[in-house]
Amino acid sequence: MDARPSEQKTPFNLVRLRPVWYTISIVAIVAGIVGLATRGLNLGTDFTGGAEIQYQTTQPLPDSDADRANLVDDITTHLGLGTGAVKAIVVSDDPLIRELLVRYPVETQGELEQRQMEIEQQLEAQFGDRLGDVDPTKDATFIGPVIGSELRTQAILCLVIGLSAILIFIWQRYNIKMAATGIAALAHDVLILVGAMALGGWEINAPFVAAVLTVVGFSINDSVIIFDRIRENMQSRTAQRQSFGDVVNVALWETMPRSINTTMTVIVVLLALLLLGGSTLHEFTIALLIGMACGAYSSIFTASQLIVSWDQWEKSRQTGRTAASVSGRPSKSAKRQRQTELERARTAAEEVAQSQPATATADGPSASEAPGGGSTK
16 A cells, blocks of 8 residues: 555645745844854863863852852953853852862963962952861863863864765765755754854854764754655655655654654753753753754754755746747857857857958959940940
């Protein structure tokens, strides 16, 4: 028995609302680009180089998030460090076990030790009444500028290699349309994710690269499942009598429960990690939350919709060529060839016209132009 995917009833046609989905994506991408242009990325020491160290205080840090944020802002401003350089870390539920994480730029080990002592003295002198005694809990983590630059280059290289491998895989398994639209959806996800991190001022570090690669894998997996269902539906007899847009719409609704269930399961786990995982996993969890939501959206409302738009564009071009052939209108290439032939004919006529007077002078007057106006007999 033949499957009849195109005869299934769907709540509404997702494909016909393509302009709405495209508008939402464009607005999100533009907002991210504006955030990148105005605020930039808050790169951590993993990429910029420098040092980070945790200081434990004898007095507990404020209990509320707002009070801790105000304290962190005051310390950041006093030390003259950038956004995100100072963080309050809640190590456990015990209010006495709370620490400050301070990041600062240094280039040598000697500068690291000197800067570490200076920060400790400034914290005790300016914030002793709020922090008490300040002692480092462990040795500072030092990342040289060369290593930071290498990490940044390797992170970009990993992303490019991953996208290239995905492009080749989908191209070989399906076709160039699905490969190109799948990569476009991944670029959509990465742009929105990076833009959101810039707007939020969250730190970009090595775990963020892992989050991006995780989002890329999640998103393309969802897209491949939809692509596979589209291909299956196209092989049915009923689909051959339906438009490609209707077949894609049915495929989207068939895979919708799976996409929603998978995405919500991951998001619930990430929300629990965000609330209970502590501040050290804050940026990583936020990046995964934003990326997973974007990946689920792009698989349904970007990649598959772009395939339909591409298919309709090709059919409109083919229809235009067929109409031109039926109506007798020459194509652009035929017009160019005809124009070239006319120019050649015009050039040949001019050459013949220029040679006519010279021939008449050499042969003398013709018989019809004899003196007296008469003809010879």
